Amino acid sequence: MTTLLHGKSRTADDSGTGAKPPRAPRKAAASRGGNRRYENLAALGFLGPWFLGLVLITAGPLMASLYFSFTDYNLIGDHQWVGLENYERMLSDSRLHSALRVTFVYVFVSVPLQLAMALALAMVLDRGLRGLALYRSVYYLPSLLGGSVAVAILWRQVFGADGLINQVLAFFGIQGEGWVSHPDYALGTLIVLNVWTFGAPMVIFLAGLRQIPAMYYEAAAVDGANPVRRFWHITVPMLTPIIFFNLVLQIINAFQTFTQAFIVSGGTGGPSDSTLFFTLYLYQRGFGAFDMGYASAMAWLLLMIIGGFTAVNFLASKYWVFYGD
Amino acid sequence: MNHHSGRALPQRRRRPLLVTTAAAFALVMAATACGGDSGSDDGVVELRFSWWGADDRHATMQEVIEVFEEQNPDIRIAGDYTDWGSYWDRLATSTAANDAPDILMQEERYLREYGQRGALADLSEFGDHLDLSALDPLVAETGELEGQTFGIPTGVNAYAVLADPQAFEEAGVEMPDDTTWTWDDYVEIANEISEATDGELVGVQSMAYNESGFQIFARQHGENLYAEDGTLAFSAETMTSWFEITSALLEGGGQPSAAESVEIEAGGPDQSVLSTNQGAMAHFWTNQLGGISESSGRDIELLRYPGETENERTGMYLKPAMFYSVSANSEHPEEAARFVDFMLNNEAAAELTLSDLGLPSNVDMREHILDDLPPADERSAAFLEEITGDIVDGNPPPPIGAGEVVEITKRTSDALGFGDLTPEEAAEQFMNEVSEATGSS
Numbered sequence: 054m055t056t057l058l059h060g061k062s063r064t065a066d067d068s069g070t071g072a073k074p075p076r077a078p079r080k081a082a083a084s085r086g087g088n089r090r091y092e093n094l095a096a097l098g099f100l101g102p103w104f105l106g107l108v109l110i111t112a113g114p115l116m117a118s119l120y121f122s123f124t125d126y127n128l129i130g131d132h133q134w135v136g137l138e139n140y141e142r143m144l145s146d147s148r149l150h151s152a153l154r155v156t157f158v159y160v161f162v163s164v165p166l167q168l169a170m171a172l173a174l175a176m177v178l179d180r181g182l183r184g185l186a187l188y189r190s191v192y193y194l195p196s197l198l199g200g201s202v203a204v205a206i207l208w209r210q211v212f213g214a215d216g217l218i219n220q221v222l223a224f225f226g227i228q229g230e231g232w233v234s235h236p237d238y239a240l241g242t243l244i245v246l247n248v249w250t251f252g253a254p255m256v257i258f259l260a261g262l263r264q265i266p267a268m269y270y271e272a273a274a275v276d277g278a279n280p281v282r283r284f285w286h287i288t289v290p291m292l293t294p295i296i297f298f299n300l301v302l303q304i305i306n307a308f309q310t311f312t313q314a315f316i317v318s319g320g321t322g323g324p325s326d327s328t329l330f331f332t333l334y335l336y337q338r339g340f341g342a343f344d345m346g347y348a349s350a351m352a353w354l355l356l357m358i359i360g361g362f363t364a365v366n367f368l369a370s371k372y373w374v375f376y377g378d
Numbered sequence: 379m380n381h382h383s384g385r386a387l388p389q390r391r392r393r394p395l396l397v398t399t400a401a402a403f404a405l406v407m408a409a410t411a412c413g414g415d416s417g418s419d420d421g422v423v424e425l426r427f428s429w430w431g432a433d434d435r436h437a438t439m440q441e442v443i444e445v446f447e448e449q450n451p452d453i454r455i456a457g458d459y460t461d462w463g464s465y466w467d468r469l470a471t472s473t474a475a476n477d478a479p480d481i482l483m484q485e486e487r488y489l490r491e492y493g494q495r496g497a498l499a500d501l502s503e504f505g506d507h508l509d510l511s512a513l514d515p516l517v518a519e520t521g522e523l524e525g526q527t528f529g530i531p532t533g534v535n536a537y538a539v540l541a542d543p544q545a546f547e548e549a550g551v552e553m554p555d556d557t558t559w560t561w562d563d564y565v566e567i568a569n570e571i572s573e574a575t576d577g578e579l580v581g582v583q584s585m586a587y588n589e590s591g592f593q594i595f596a597r598q599h600g601e602n603l604y605a606e607d608g609t610l611a612f613s614a615e616t617m618t619s620w621f622e623i624t625s626a627l628l629e630g631g632g633q634p635s636a637a638e639s640v641e642i643e644a645g646g647p648d649q650s651v652l653s654t655n656q657g658a659m660a661h662f663w664t665n666q667l668g669g670i671s672e673s674s675g676r677d678i679e680l681l682r683y684p685g686e687t688e689n690e691r692t693g694m695y696l697k698p699a700m701f702y703s704v705s706a707n708s709e710h711p712e713e714a715a716r717f718v719d720f721m722l723n724n725e726a727a728a729e730l731t732l733s734d735l736g737l738p739s740n741v742d743m744r745e746h747i748l749d750d751l752p753p754a755d756e757r758s759a760a761f762l763e764e765i766t767g768d769i770v771d772g773n774p775p776p777p778i779g780a781g782e783v784v785e786i787t788k789r790t791s792d793a794l795g796f797g798d799l800t801p802e803e804a805a806e807q808f809m810n811e812v813s814e815a816t817g818s819s
Contacts, residue, residue: 127495128470128473128474128495129473129474129492129495129496129497130494130495130496213641214637214638214641230637231637231638231640231641233641234637234638234640234641234644235636235637235640235796236792236796236798319463319644320463320464320467321785321788321789323640323788323789323792324636324637324640324792324796325789325792325793325796325798326789337785340467340470340471340474341466341467341470341781341782341785342779342782342815343470343491343495345474
């Protein structure tokens with residue numbers, strides 16, 4: 054069985070090793086000198102923009118932020134080395150703690166829900182519906198839109214006091230709350246928004262489901278296994294690599310959620326800090342309070358948290374992910 | 379693997395083309411990467427001007443810019459505007475990226491922060507280009523810090539209660555006499571309006587979302603928000619009684635529920651209970667009267683703050699509404715100064731902005747527009763004149779970090795509104811957070 058994960062790494066291998074072999078015969082066959090140099094030039098030419106981007110846009114700022122995390126950099130003026138002071142301040146920053154709480158709740162609630170939704174829909178679509186391509190696109194659409202400003206604004210309207218949800222509720226005689234403006238529900242609306250963007254994992258699940266050989270199901274059916282058993286004993290084990298892949302990706306994504314919270318709360322993380330995501334608080338410290346040194350330190354804390362979770366995920370995967378071959 | 383070697387042959391023949399393509403590609407990438415900022419060759423200087431505000435201000439500013447460009451064909455101004463909330467996020471980000479607008483609007487609570495950090499140009503250095511001689515001496519120096527002038531006040535403002543007489547009439551409640559009304563009257567009237575209209579109209583929009591109102595309250599008690607040295611100048615008791623007023627209104631229904639308030643506040647002045655005809659009173663600056671009157675379609679009136687004659691002294695004050703500032707990084711500071719000069723001293727500009735940026739700080743311009751002000755602006759001019767005699771003193775400039783207090787105030791009000799904090803705890807939290815933000819803890 055080829056899983057998507059494996060499939061991915063395998064193609065990566067292909068191109069990695071594949072780049073060399075053609076060169077050897079070519080070198081032997083080539084009579085003109087400098088071919089290799091031409092080729093290298095071409096490669097550099099194509100790689101150049103990407104490499105420039107990596108250095109200037111990713112690696113440079115990354116290193117700069119690590120450096121700034123040990124300073125009192127305030128965006129505009131000079132900065133001074135303060136050692137671990139920023140990291141120490143985090144220990145007593147109650148808003149940081151509440152931001153961590155909000156973010157963890159968000160990650161732990163929305164990711165499993167989203168994956169469950171994605172798997173459920175993928176299984177429905179996998180039954181070979183007519184117009185599958187259309188459904189696939191339709192369900193995938195929210196994934197493309199979900200992180201956008203427009204959808205966040207739409208969300209605000211839909212869950213607002215006079216929004217669509219409350220109008221529907223009013224039709225049934227229920228007086229709804231201002232969902233996005235009440236601290237008990239605001240985070241809930243953002244979780245729903247994230248669950249709604251189940252399209253991307255769904256498409257991956259769908260590909261994974263396609264890879265499960267039908268003969269397993271046939272054999273199980275002959276032995277009298279009912280659909281529930283077939284799901285738990287064939288589908289789930291065979292899908293574990295895909296589930297794992299989606300889990301890792303979605304957890305990383307969820308930790309970095311920013312746009313939705315920023316737009317829905319108007320950048321405040323309100324009401325009552327109930328939607329103060331880690332990244333939003335980081336932004337507030339950095340660009341609202343000019344506390345860029347602290348914000349940089351926060352960014353590295355987030356990196357460590359995400360790194361930690363991903364590492365744990367990989368370690369734990371040994372015990373539940375089944376790679377078939 | 380075969381397909382690789384299969385493809386390699388024709389590829390090799392086209393190799394020169396390949397290199398050319400790659401080089402061209404790299405060049406295009408590099409060119410587009412650096413192609414952001416192109417100075418025009420025709421001798422026209424382009425400047426960016428940033429302001430915050432509601433829709434009516436954006437329209438006015440565009441008109442002002444057109445007039446300026448007509449009179450100064452060598453300068454083009456690109457307007458760059460947003461609402462109050464996003465303005466500071468955007469300014470901070472663009473300043474950090476060395477891409478601050480050439481000319482920008484500043485406010486008391488942020489001016490020193492930016493000035494001290496070297497983000498603003500010293501406007502006293504433009505002598506010929508920027509004439510400051512007609513500035514009202516009351517506010518002329520409010521944009522100074524350690525001998526440097528980081529902002530020129532646009533106009534004069536007062537924080538007041540805006541009231542919609544039609545809403546009062548609909549509720550069958552009489553408009554208060556604002557020269558004598560007490561804080562108890564205020565709560566009573568607001569609750570009465572909500573009750574009389576069965577919640578159709580709300581008495582007053584929450585006043586807890588702006589610390590300017592508390593500043594008046596503190597002054598009425600012989601205290602203030604900040605002392606000269608930037609430390610807190612009020613007692614926890616005063617702030618507790620301030621929050622108790624809001625609690626009384628929440629209990630009595632005189633103000634919207636906490637969740638509703640969150641939504642109303644997020645909407646800015648355009649979504650205030652007055653603008654949407656859903657309430658009778660709201661707290662705003664006098665220069666916002668014009669815009670709010672327009673969006674409400676009604677003749678909104680200005681009332682003095684409650685309690686002005688109830689306590690030790692009066693608390694209302696005049697404040698420089700906003701400041702014109704020039705970015706320290708502007709490539710064309712002289713042209714930028716010329717635009718500020720135009721905004722400040724040109725009659726056509728004054729005729730367009732009227733009292734939207736506060737009653738003009740240039741006394742000649744104030745005189746010039748006073749006679750043909752539209753009704754709302756006329757009311758705010760008259761109101762300012764009326765209260766000026768009763769104002770005891772001005773405020774010391776807010777400390778650096780005061781900009782953060784905007785958010786702290788919002789957060790505290792939310793927590794109070796949703797019942798997470800008692801008025802006493804709210805006062806304590808506010809004081810702790812503000813001391814920390816302004817470095818006086």
